Amino acid sequence: MYRLLIVLFLLGLSACATLDISSLDTALPVAPAKAQIAPYQAIGLDLASAVYNDSNENDDDRYASVDVASGVKANISLKPDLDLQLRGYIGTGNSRGFKVGVKKLVRTEGRHHLAIAPAFNYIEENPAESAEKSRAFGAEMQVLYTQKWGRSAATFVLRGNYERYLVNGWDWEAAADYHEYDLVHGGLRVNLCIRSKHLYFIPELGFEIVPVINGKLSMIPALGYAIGVEF
Helix, strand or coil, rough: CCCHHHHHHHCCCCCCCECCCCCCCCCCCCCCHHHHHHEEEEEEHHHHHHHCCCCCCCCCCCCCEEEEEEEEEEEEEECCEEEEEEEECCCCEEEEEEEEEEEEEEEEEECCCEEEEEEEEEEEEECCCCCCCCEEEEEEEEEEEEEEECCCEEEEEEEEEEEEEEECCCCCCCCCCCCEEEEEEEEEEEEEEEEEEEEEEEEEEEEEEEECCCCCCEEEEECCCCCEEEE
């Protein structure tokens, strides 16, 4: 865990608009409990690195890069097979994001569980030391498959994202260098949920494929953890 924290810190030294691309979840619903709340930390996508300017002809390293997202996530039971999912997080600098969605359990056979989790997200960056500001909003879809063994569970997550990325977009129409971009990316996650009474711990790893605009197809790591309570 100590090495993981060091890696996440070193990856988060840049200042950018950070999109949380972690899952840190299972296909299992919250019920019969009422809610789950967990602080977490994970690698996120640096949205600025997913777009390069055409005029930057001498840059041969047009790959996507990462930052760190730190926040709190909550799952609230609405029905035995349906959860409300909320998430708020910050990146380095003045980047912050929010996410709201649902998770629907669609199939259960013994210890095998399958769920889908659509969500909407919003990210903004307003650095005090720079005039450049950015926003992004979009949607994501996750498909989660979980095998459960007693109080532990292993989960495979297939996920995809779409964002409308707005650069220099506080006073959108007035900004001379205002730009809009459509970003599409996705990847695979694997995590392990370990429970002890009302506490749980989820370490996660995986990868994200990012088609960089005016850049190169990139694969970035997806790494994170959550430590939460269920009640």
